[in-house]
Amino acid sequence: MNVTIKDYEEYLYETYKNYGIDSSLFMKLVEEIGEVAEVLNKRDGRKAKENEYLEEQLGNELVDVIHYAFAIAALNNINLNDFIIEKDKNASIKYNHKFNLIEYLSNK
Numbered sequence: 001m002n003v004t005i006k007d008y009e010e011y012l013y014e015t016y017k018n019y020g021i022d023s024s025l026f027m028k029l030v031e032e033i034g035e036v037a038e039v040l041n042k043r044d045g046r047k048a049k050e051n052e053y054l055e056e057q058l059g060n061e062l063v064d065v066i067h068y069a070f071a072i073a074a075l076n077n078i079n080l081n082d083f084i085i086e087k088d089k090n091a092s093i094k095y096n097h098k099f100n101l102i103e104y105l106s107n108k
Helices: 005-016 022-043 054-075 080-094 101-107
Strands: none
Touching: 005 054, 005 080, 022 054, 080 101
């Protein structure tokens, strides 16, 4: 099953709409970013590790980051799909990429 950005935003809005506390979601987002950094430090040998499944941990922590970022967007009625496309379009010009996301998807 594939999940669209819109579906995920709607789901998270329904999940958090009665709580509506952006600041606590933001604190969770920052916490999860720290956990991504911890896994990357272990993977790159900057931090000790003991028989850990780092790929699985990294995937789980990245999903947590996405979860809280999307929840904040959903509660603020921000359409991330539109922002992703526009931000990528501007970045592709700024950084002189061969193509932007829309062009990539059109050629796929």
